[in-house]
Amino acid sequence: MARGTIRYWAAAKEAAGVHEEAFDAETLADLIAQVSRKPAVERVLRRCSFLVDGAPAGTRDPATIALPEGVVVEVLPPFAGG
Numbered sequence: 001m002a003r004g005t006i007r008y009w010a011a012a013k014e015a016a017g018v019h020e021e022a023f024d025a026e027t028l029a030d031l032i033a034q035v036s037r038k039p040a041v042e043r044v045l046r047r048c049s050f051l052v053d054g055a056p057a058g059t060r061d062p063a064t065i066a067l068p069e070g071v072v073v074e075v076l077p078p079f080a081g082g
Contacts, residue, residue: 001026004071006035012048012075015040023073028052029062031073049076 025031
């Protein structure tokens with residue numbers, strides 16, 4: 001099991017109540033399940049994209065994305081602009 005840091009941005013930060021926190025998880029799916037225990041966070045995560053050590057997770061199955069020790073996972077809600 002890897003220990004890492006999850007960083008929340010924008011609406012995800014508001015829902016989580018913190019900018020970042022430590023975690024222990026083997027895969028991105030495990031991490032998502034952990035942080036989704038808070039209903040407000042779970043609602044936001046459905047629309048988010050993820051960066052794993054700066055690389056987009058894309059449309060890959062989160063269960064197939066292994067998290068190495070010391071990883072930083074960033075949670076990016078959809079952004080609007082104009």
